[in-house]
Amino acid sequence: MKDLEQKIRSFTPVSDSDMEFGLQFYKREELKKGSHLIQPGQYIHDFYFMKQGCVTYYTIEDGITRVMEFFTDGSFFTDLYPYIEEIPSESYLEVTEDSVVYTISKSDALKVFDHSHALERFGRLSMQKAFINNFQRMNRIKNLSNQERYLQLLERRPSLFQRVPQYLIASYLGLTPVGLSKIRKRLSKQ
Amino acid sequence: MKDLEQKIRSFTPVSDSDMEFGLQFYKREELKKGSHLIQPGQYIHDFYFMKQGCVTYYTIEDGITRVMEFFTDGSFFTDLYPYIEEIPSESYLEVTEDSVVYTISKSDALKVFDHSHALERFGRLSMQKAFINNFQRMNRIKNLSNQERYLQLLERRPSLFQRVPQYLIASYLGLTPVGLSKIRKRLSKQ
């Protein structure tokens, strides 16, 4: 779990004994492409760290799939709102690529935060970072054209386009597959 | 500062002595409508709690004002990214209504988090809440029509429409004033 340890330490210093205490609760899991970590109706008991792979976070409303996020290498994730509120999820976390995650249960995570002020701080700082990332993403969505956002995504996360089918990327960008295809065509003509 | 204290305790239990320690660093400030808490180029030293009033958080790019948020009674706020990274802001925090805020400097806030595990936890939980709010807002932006979002805003924060001119609300919704006016007209005809 060197990668997880390193990730945590990139936020704030943590003593070896606190780190050892925290890491003992994480379990390594191998996930097969096509399986579901979470489906609508389920309660969310766990928090995940993606060691390697890709999970797509989406909902289906009125038959329309809406991709909210792709979680790839090095990211912490879960379906946070139902996780916190202890209500059933309305979303999917679908394994889009064979993956390896480290999993910690909510009750264990709370034990860790209780036990270690440093790891509680890590929790605060990682949440802060998640907030900022998301805030910036929201402002991109609001202020940029679809074409600009497509180009930015190409630049910021080029590997996504190898890993994930285009219609899911379209959904992530808030477009229809037809719309994304038109944008690509327009760009290729220039 | 009863309201601030209550707000903090709504997140997690905090002992009286920790609370006293934390609150001592907050300063009450009265802000006049039209003044600026933050302007582009400035470094952000403080974190704010809005006791009462309204502050508009926006940028101006290519002469276009883009409203990112309205901070009203009971919310914690600052220009978070420059605050954390200690880089100059590119945004405005403009007082849109005579307001009262409690202010704490970044260095004092760090002291508080160092001193009290409970308040560090409050920091984590409040950031978590901010993240979720924002995530849900982003998904509204992505998945709802402009008309639906206008109606939701009317329902969720009706007082905004009394406090803030319509062209700023249009910007907040990602519309032009003309666009919002059309939506309102369409709705009034039904």
Next chain:
DNA sequence: CGTATTTATTAAACCAGTTTAATTAGAATC
């Protein structure tokens, strides 16, 4: 007050997306 200024609405032309449906391209499976 009446005048100046700002804010909101309306109209017209335009455009970047949508929907639906047909076609082509690519992948998986027998």
Next chain:
DNA sequence: GATTCTAATTAAACTGGTTTAATAAATACG
């Protein structure tokens, strides 16, 4: 390798916004 299924592209008609400009309504102020 042919067949089947899924994904991506294209076309055509449509729609909900945009921009620009003019007008009307509301607000501020000398």
